[in-house]
Amino acid sequence: MATHYTKTAKSLHWLMAVLLFGLLALGFYMQDLPLSPEKLKLYSWHKWAGVTAFLLVLARLGWRVTHVPPALPATMPKLMQLAAHAGHLALYGLMLAIPLSGWLMSSAKGFQTVWFGVLPIPDLLDKNKEVGDLLQTVHQGLNLLFVATLAAHIGAALKHHFIDKDDILTRMLPQPAKEI
């Protein structure tokens, strides 16, 4: 059984980490700006990057269902292993649900998403103010949940590295400390 993640898995993980932190920061920042051409530009960039994140998570799920990730250390209590799996499941769920809610919100608000200004993404919902406002709240709520889950994810990774001193963090790092 593999002891560390493959190059593909690592690349996808860290590429998405950077992209998602950027998306979160941009998302929280842009919406408080006064309306300006700059703001409209940032909204478009956020939507393009969000669609990109959605495609990357699909690729990631593709990797995940065709590979067996390295097992968790046997020293980990069963309950902790279960929590780890549940956490990862939640992250995948949120990484799918957040861009989906963003896309549906944009449709309902009447602002179609055109990926990089080139590829129009169909509007599944008709323009409807109430639905748009509701989906905005959903997008926001899911993002707050995502931030909380990420905090737990990062906290757990650091705990494994510095307190448990196992290889959980290093096996996802670009150059594993001890490759077998």
Added chain:
Amino acid sequence: MQRFALATAFSLLTLAAASAQAVEYSQVQADKSAIHFTYKQMGVAVDGKFKKFASVLSFDPAKPTAAKATFDVDLGSVDTGAAEGDQEVAGKAWFNTKAFPSARFVSGTVKPLGGNKYEVAGQLSIKGKTQDVVVPATFTPNGNSGVFDGSFTIRRADFSIGEGSWAKFDIVANDVVIKFRITAASK
């Protein structure tokens, strides 16, 4: 006898049709009328509408060249699809509704293009600027009322709509398509 009845029926019909033609449509039905606009935001079409406008209209399909129309659009009633957008376009850089609360269209000559198609030349005034516009329209009678449909394109810069940081067209395009559907009943 049968032939006579048929002939009478036929002439009655043509008479009815002719008198129907002499009808003048002038009672605009606000609830069945709408003025929309479409523009491009970073290449993506976005729709909006004006919720309030007043119009004075007279149109007789038998005498189209005598038709007249005046529209006063309440610019403060704009619906851009987002509350902050509505607020922004009411402001100085866009419509400046405090100084210029409404846009006005006054028809000039009306040219029948055949069938139910017409071309209405007129003057459009927004924000203290007046431009000649040509508006293609169709007229579809429907019982006691008739529906005018049409659309035309203006350039927002011609009316100084979107000044300052909005003056460039990279984010919000210059062309704005105005689309209307006006339902008017005959008297």
